[in-house]
Amino acid sequence: MALNSSIEWTEATWNTVTWCSHISAGCAHCYAERMALRLQAAGMAKYRNGFRVTTHEKELLTPQSWRKPHDVFLCSMGDLFHEEVPPEFIRRVFNVMRACRHHRFQVLTKRSVRLKQLAPDLPWPGNIWMGVTVEDARNVNRIADLVATPARTKFLSVEPLIDDVGHLPLDGIDWVIVGGESGPGARPMKKEWVLSVRNQCEMAGVAFYFKQWGGTRKHLNGRELEGKIYDAMPVAADRPSATGLLALPQSVALRD
Secondary structure: OEEOOOOOOOOEEEOOEEEOOOOOHHHOOOHHHHHHHHHHHOOOHHHOOOOOOEEOHHHHHHHHHOOOOOEEEEOOOEOOOOOOOOHHHHHHHHHHHHHOOOOEEEEEEOOHHHHHHHHHHOOOOOOEEEEEEOOOHHHOOHHHHHHOOOOOEEEEEEOOOOOOOOOOOOOOOOEEEEEOOEOOOOOOOOHHHHHHHHHHHHHHOOEEEEEEOOEOOHHHHOOEEOOEEOEOOOOOOOOOOHHHOOOOOHHHOOOO
């Protein structure tokens, strides 16, 4: 886990899976790929396999040792629902999240088809928020896969927003995050694309969060939209205190 995450809409990150592979246009300038390659070059053991999908058994016990409640973004450096991640490992990760109900876990994937396939066999307590990335109109179909899951809180990451997404079917969606691409080669994001998503969220009563304009120097562009900061979060049930921590199920035990 990493505390004090620089990601504006969360507090911490927990990487049970690292590395990934490109699946759609939004992956072209992947920040995680750039960062992981730097960490590999620096000799960090967790990233020794290059840009190949790797599961990390030792990470499974970490959230239970973190007593203070946190919002935790799962797999900021990979995709839990990547085809190379075994279903058994995914279930074990979900069992950890179920046991650690004092945290609120934010899970995000581009692989919505696999999410929909595996969802019936996973536990879905209220502290697991499930989301999909929708970077352009070609990937709006991921929303239907998300809505089909039993997750109680569902969200969209419309980042990097690289084209007009058009109409978003927001029935069943609780939260939408929008952000422009950042870093080397960042593709521009048009204001009208952002306003379209904001207006649709307002019409549907969905919490809207504007993360950033992006760009090669994103800190200079800020995150104001028409002079306002949009940082709404979905309404969710309060988390139990750390004293309500459940014992980890036997299926989470580390492998030799």
